[in-house]
Each structure stands twice: as C-alpha cells, then as structure tokens.
Amino acid sequence: CHTLTADCHMPMQFQCPLHPQGCPGDKYGLLCDKNCICKNGARCHGFNGACKCQHGWQGGGQVFNATVVLNVNCPPNxxxxxxxxxxxxxxxxxxxxxxxxxxxxxxxxxxxxxxxxxxxxxxxxxxxxxxxxxxxxxxxxxxxxCTAGWYGSNCDGACPKSRYGWRCRQVCSCKNNATCHHVDGSCACVPPWGGRNCD
Known part of the structure; x- marks a missing residue:
C-alpha cells in the first residue's frame, strides 16, 4: 500500500492504512511502520526516514535529498x-x-x-x-x-577630447586650443585667451 494514495497491491482482505497527510512525526515508510531516529528536534521524512536538522544542527545519518522524495511539487508559495x-x-x-x-x-x-x-x-x-x-x-x-566624464565597461576611460559629461554626450565649447575638462566641460585657456570659452 502507498500511505499517501491508498493504492493497494495486497490481497483483497488486507486493509490499507491511509495517511493523506503523511506519516506521524515519529514514523516513516510506505506503511508508516518504521521508527524515525532523528534527534534534537529534527523532522523525519515520511517516505525515506531522512532527518531534516533544525537550525544550528547537522550531520548524523541521512539528510533530505529531493531526488529521493516523491516527485511532487508544492502549490505556489x-x-x-x-x-x-x-x-x-x-x-x-x-x-x-x-x-x-x-x-x-x-x-x-x-x-x-x-x-x-x-x-x-x-x-x-x-x-x-x-x-x-x-x-x-x-x-x-x-x-x-558611469559618473559624468567617464565611459567604458568599467568606467575607466575619461571622455575623449572635445566631449564631457554623462556618457560623454556633451560637446565642449572651448576655443583656441583650450583644454576641455572631461567631467564638467570647463575650459582651461591658453594665454592670452580668457573667458568662459576662451574666445
């Protein structure tokens, strides 16, 4: 007999004990006729007798193995x-x-x-x-x-000359060979030039 389904392969007069919720906590096996040996609050698997340890405990005998257990999925969540x-x-x-x-x-x-x-x-x-x-x-x-002024898969490259800002999308407006800062686009003028855009 299978204790979860009551499928019986015994002579007609044999009564099959049905345990739709599985074996009691201290028993396991198809007929729920074997004694569990789990200790320290561990749960005994009703099909194969494997112990599922409480948090903080481990070892000793078998452990739960999902491939041995009935291949039945639980309902969602x-x-x-x-x-x-x-x-x-x-x-x-x-x-x-x-x-x-x-x-x-x-x-x-x-x-x-x-x-x-x-x-x-x-x-x-x-x-x-x-x-x-x-x-x-x-x-x-x-x-x-990447933060403003940097690009590349690891953000290890400064924006190319004449570009600045987030993803190097801004175009520098610096004139007369001025250097454009790759982060904020500010211009470092070459003398004698001055002003915001060195013009």
Whole structure:
C-alpha cells in the first residue's frame, strides 16, 4: 500500500492504512511502520526516514535529498515536506519546496529582502564589481553606471577630447586650443585667451 494514495497491491482482505497527510512525526515508510531516529528536534521524512536538522544542527545519518522524495511539487508559495509552510519571498524570487526562497541575481536573505551590498552583484551576491571612478554597479548583472566624464565597461576611460559629461554626450565649447575638462566641460585657456570659452 502507498500511505499517501491508498493504492493497494495486497490481497483483497488486507486493509490499507491511509495517511493523506503523511506519516506521524515519529514514523516513516510506505506503511508508516518504521521508527524515525532523528534527534534534537529534527523532522523525519515520511517516505525515506531522512532527518531534516533544525537550525544550528547537522550531520548524523541521512539528510533530505529531493531526488529521493516523491516527485511532487508544492502549490505556489508553499514549501516543506508536507507543503505546509509558506514561502514569503520578495522581488520575484521563486519558492523551492526544500530550500525556500531562491533569490534572483542581485538579492539575498531568507526572503530575498536584501539587495546585494555595494561592490557585489549576481546570484548570492558572490561576484565583485569592477566599476571605477565612482561608478555604481548593477546588483543583478554587475554593469557599471558611469559618473559624468567617464565611459567604458568599467568606467575607466575619461571622455575623449572635445566631449564631457554623462556618457560623454556633451560637446565642449572651448576655443583656441583650450583644454576641455572631461567631467564638467570647463575650459582651461591658453594665454592670452580668457573667458568662459576662451574666445
């Protein structure tokens, strides 16, 4: 008999015990006839007897293995052996039956509530940003958002001569061989020239 479905492959007179919610906490197996050996508040898997340790405990015997468990998905936003726990995930995170919230790149935390710290990005915030010159880094993919006067994938290049500002989109108005500042477009005049545009 299968304790979750009551499918029976025994003689007709045999009664199949039905446990639609799974085995009681101290039992496991198809007939819920085996004793669990989990300790320190660990939960016993009703199908294979593996122990799921409480936070702060580990080791000893088997551990939960999703490939051994019945291949049944929980309803949306539910997790746990019996799908009786709520996944309260944020930022479009997915809910895994055993792991809980699976954060998208750029987010971390048990509910994916925390954006990657400054200078890190990606899945689990495990990658380091390479942005320079005060550029910010996208927490999801690591792309650099350059500050005014800088360009390039890492924002390591000053705007080319005659250009300045954000994404080097401004055209310098300096005259008479004056040098244009790549950040704000101010002109450094060559004597005897003066004035805002050295004209």
């Amino acid at each position: 539910r997790k746990g052996e019996l799908c009786d726990e709520v996944c309260d995930c944020l930022h479009s995170a997915s809910c895994d039956r055993w792991a809980g919230c699976v954060c998208p790149p750029g987010w971390t935390g048990t509910r994916c509530q925390t954006q990657c710290p400054e200078g890190t990005y990606g899945k689990g915030c495990a990658k380091t940003c390479g942005c320079q010159n005060g550029a910010s880094c996208s927490p999801s993919d690591g792309r650099c958002n």
